Amino acid sequence: MTNGIADKIDHTLLKAEATRRDVHKVVAEATQYRFASVCVNGVFVSDVAKALRGTGVKTCAVVGFPLGANKATVKAIEASVAVKDGAQEIDFVAHVPYLLNGDAASAKAEFIEIVKAARSANPGVVVKVIIESALLMGDVDRGEVRIEAACIAARESGCDFVKTSTGFHPAGGATVEAVRLTKKYAAGLGVKASGGIRTRDDAMAMIEAGADRLGCSASVAIVTGGQAVAAY
Amino acid sequence: MTNGIADKIDHTLLKAEATRRDVHKVVAEATQYRFASVCVNGVFVSDVAKALRGTGVKTCAVVGFPLGANKATVKAIEASVAVKDGAQEIDFVAHVPYLLNGDAASAKAEFIEIVKAARSANPGVVVKVIIESALLMGDVDRGEVRIEAACIAARESGCDFVKTSTGFHPAGGATVEAVRLTKKYAAGLGVKASGGIRTRDDAMAMIEAGADRLGCSASVAIVTGGQAVAAY
DSSP: OOTTTGGGEEEEEOOTTOOHHHHHHHHHHHHHHTOSEEEEOGGGHHHHHHHHTTSSOEEEEEESTTTOOSOHHHHHHHHHHHHHTTOSEEEEEOOHHHHHTTOHHHHHHHHHHHHHHHHHHOTTOEEEEEOOHHHHTTSTTTHHHHHHHHHHHHHHHTOSEEEOOOSOSTTOSOOHHHHHHHHHHHTTSEEEEESSOOSHHHHHHHHHHTOSEEEESOHHHHHHTOOOOOOO | OOTTTGGGEEEEEOOTTOOHHHHHHHHHHHHHHTOSEEEEOGGGHHHHHHHHTTSSOEEEEEESTTTOOSOHHHHHHHHHHHHHTTOSEEEEEOOHHHHHTTOHHHHHHHHHHHHHHHHHHOTTOEEEEEOOHHHHTTSTTTHHHHHHHHHHHHHHTTOSEEEOOOSOSTTOSOOHHHHHHHHHHHTTSEEEEESSOOSHHHHHHHHHHTOSEEEESOHHHHHHTOOOOOOO
16 A cells, blocks of 8 residues: 555655644654654644654654755754754755855865754754755756765765755756766765655656655655645 | 835845855845845855945845744744844744734744844844735735734734745735735834835835835846846
């Protein structure tokens, strides 16, 4: 019934207008289908962590979302607050210009600050860095070098996963090519594909390209084979 | 040349991929055309404040942007950091579900926390609350009541302005009707229209509807009568 995909899915609800009721529906679905986690904005983390206690489904919080243009200090504080509220996974957005410039050193300095803050609150927290791969791949000649630089910064700063996309940028979400390249350079790290994954075929293509985790809002449709109507 | 509009414009650059170079271009334009402020994400505030010193153009920082779904505590810290970095104006995003529910009390409690943090860092800071009016107006029967509740919360929490939109939500930006209603209920507070204002005609329509301030990225085109190509 779950096609072996459910435990790779971060069941995600991030839109501005999501209510507590919407969040609780997502929590119930995640528990029923045994998704890997429920991924929400900071204001809901404490609530979700309480609701998921004992279910085996983790609580995932986004940080610096979706622009990544907050100060590193502020992202670090936001990560720390989310972990203290019960988040077991943190998906933070990188400052994109560093990655567009292929500037692994500046990116690494930023990532370290956020990883450190999250791990100070809970050493076991899983940290994913969102690199907005569609922007990085926008320049055909520089896409691969940029993905490589982002992955170097992720590896050297202690991130656990490299995540392709916020799902909010007009440039688009994950592509098979971006996932393949991220997998290549992420080396030992996990790869999370996100943004625009709406069907079982989308999900399978991402997993075949190397994704270890998927970020989806249409998670129930994906695992049951139904039609997705939900937006990311 | 500036049509008397320039001093009402917050010249705005908020996209994730904006670089320091892009920001400096916006600063130079704001100084040349005497816009009210330059509005940027947190990571650029300190830089912009230094560059604008002595020009009469203010530094404006967004907070909790663009989803408004961070914890109030985190938005308060982000506001405080931005003010300490030199922001003279703070545009923060409200937690939208409170406003959709017409829940002025919860909104007010959130707004107070953020206003207090910003004013602790600088008592003279101007605070604008972004209410994502296109979402509030999405239900024809409840739009006016929701705008009223948002304005009550803004007034009772000490905000200086009610701002219509982030410019990032798919529901859209400012409309003449939303500005008119916001002006009606904002009472003594200022109204900032933002999102989708790309021409001089757009700008004039918003001012006629009651806007005291405009948030635009196409600011130069608006004041010179040229064609705007920039996205918000």
